[in-house]
Amino acid sequence: DTAVSQTPKYLVTQMGNDKSIKCEQNLGHDTMYWYKQDSKKFLKIMFSYNNKELIINETVPNRFSPKSPDKAHLNLHINSLELGDSAVYFCASSQGTIRGTQYFGPGTRLLVL
């Protein structure tokens, strides 16, 4: 019984395509996040939602649009994919927005050709 799950695990696509990554957590948490791990291995936050409301929005291109249909899900849609979008994307969740330990999903490896 996976706590934070992501689909797909691997995604290979062409430049210019639109793709979505899905995330679900069964921990009952109210806050979810998207992180990007780039080629230099840094994990950088992209977005955070608390009770379906956007609370953190880092400097991310408009081509990235998160959507939270409910507290247990946070999906990431990427339009017009570019080569530089190739990375590992991690979803995470926590209870609350202050000091809550974040639990990470296994990651989605995106490769844009």
Next chain:
Amino acid sequence: DQQVKQNSPSLSVQEGRISILNCDYTNSMFDYFLWYKKYPAEGPTFLISISSIKDKNEDGRFTVFLNKSAKHLSLHIVPSQPGDSAVYFCAASHMEYGNKLVFGAGTILRVKS
């Protein structure tokens, strides 16, 4: 601008010995620090945290030390076990940033048996 730095890309330790992983930060606003462990093809897993009001926190074989004046923290693993071989990420946050974590680049720990 790396606010959290892990200057050692890798560390190799003999089984049974102590592993010391270091982390430095530049933002004096940070008041909460965490260590995450990551195996290949998996998401980061929370290990241990420390608040800036403390200088030490211990959990089994893992101890984190915080030196606020030096803006430095370290993770001690005693005794080291082969299963500890992984990438260790240091992360920091502060109340005004909500639960946004700023990660270091990680240190690869190899424990030799």
